Amino acid sequence: xxxxVRQRLSINVDVMDLLNEQIVKEAHSSSVYLAMASWxxxxxxxxxxxxxxxxxxxxxxxxxxxxxxINDNGGMAISPEVTDIPHDFDSLEGxxxxxxxxxIAITKSIHNIVLKCRKVNDxxxxxxxxxxxxxxxxxxxxxxxxxxxxxxxxxDGIALKLIDERIPKIKE
Amino acid sequence: METIVFKSRYYTAYQPEKGRxxxxxxxxxxxxxxxxxxxxxxxxxxSIDIDAHFxxxxxxxxIEILTLCNREHLxxxxxxxxxxxxxxVEGIFAMSELHTxxxx
Numbered sequence: 001x002x003x004x005v006r007q008r009l010s011i012n013v014d015v016m017d018l019l020n021e022q023i024v025k026e027a028h029s030s031s032v033y034l035a036m037a038s039w040x041x042x043x044x045x046x047x048x049x050x051x052x053x054x055x056x057x058x059x060x061x062x063x064x065x066x067x068x069x070i071n072d073n074g075g076m077a078i079s080p081e082v083t084d085i086p087h088d089f090d091s092l093e094g095x096x097x098x099x100x101x102x103x104i105a106i107t108k109s110i111h112n113i114v115l116k117c118r119k120v121n122d123x124x125x126x127x128x129x130x131x132x133x134x135x136x137x138x139x140x141x142x143x144x145x146x147x148x149x150x151x152x153x154x155x156d157g158i159a160l161k162l163i164d165e166r167i168p169k170i171k172e
Numbered sequence: 173m174e175t176i177v178f179k180s181r182y183y184t185a186y187q188p189e190k191g192r193x194x195x196x197x198x199x200x201x202x203x204x205x206x207x208x209x210x211x212x213x214x215x216x217x218x219s220i221d222i223d224a225h226f227x228x229x230x231x232x233x234x235i236e237i238l239t240l241c242n243r244e245h246l247x248x249x250x251x252x253x254x255x256x257x258x259x260x261v262e263g264i265f266a267m268s269e270l271h272t273x274x275x276x
Contacts, residue, residue, distance in 0.1 A: 002187070002192075003268055003271050003272055003275070004187060004192060004193075004194065004207060004268075005207070005265060005268035005269075005272075006268065006271075006272050007192070007207075008192075008207035008208075009207070009211075012269075013214075013265045013269075017218075074207070075211065076208070076211040076212060076215060078215065120269075
């Protein structure tokens with residue numbers, strides 16, 4: 001008997017399910033960053049707003065990378081449904097704390113898929129995900145750098161404005 | 173000539189010797205599926221909320237309407253048939269995985 005599943009699908013089907021779940025997470029993350037950008041825009045934190053617009057775009061790019069990978073390898077990528085996006089935030093510091101937590105959750109999720117790939121010998125997906133492992137390290141570092149600014153400068157008076165001015169440089 | 177890929181209580185999946193497709197026998201109807209259609213079928217079946225079948229407020233009648241192969245086929249299935257269908261689709265892919273392991 002020909003193994004039709006293997007002939008048509010280059011990746012493990014359970015890994016494909018996890019990748020589809022990851023698509024939902026990346027899409028959710030993109031929408032949360034968009035909500036954060038909007039909050040920053042309304043609070044005259046223009047540089048932070050720009051930073052989160054860019055973050056939102058990056059998360060969508062990540063989602064599309066996974067989406068195309070699934071389809072290119074014979075799988076079925078599912079267009080994500082995004083719900084429960086928070087729009088109320090207390091402060092810019094709170095936003096960056098939430099961002100770091102979000103990035104850590106995404107990192108854990110990526111690592112979980114890599115471990116599953118190892119378990120089922122899906123070397124193709126494991127190799128594909130290495131880019132994400134590295135990217136997540138950088139994303140976490142960026143958010144930590146932003147939080148360091150709050151530790152260094154505080155949040156009173158002019159400090160918030162000065163932090164906003166320094167936000168474009170934290171990705172460098 | 174065809175081989176049974178997986179058989180559950182209510183359903184059977186076959187694979188013909190020639191041709192890149194599957195056949196599924198559901199409620200006495202024989203359905204031809206390409207691999208893409210099989211994946212779509214799997215997705216639909218696995219996303220059915222079986223817990224809702226045990227909650228009269230969510231699924232009063234305990235039935236599910238399932239369309240297959242770009243709405244070419246339509247089935248009305250009860251709770252037991254849905255539970256079996258979930259095991260059926262997982263079984264098809266598990267057998268394929270087993271086949272890959274054995275032939276490796």
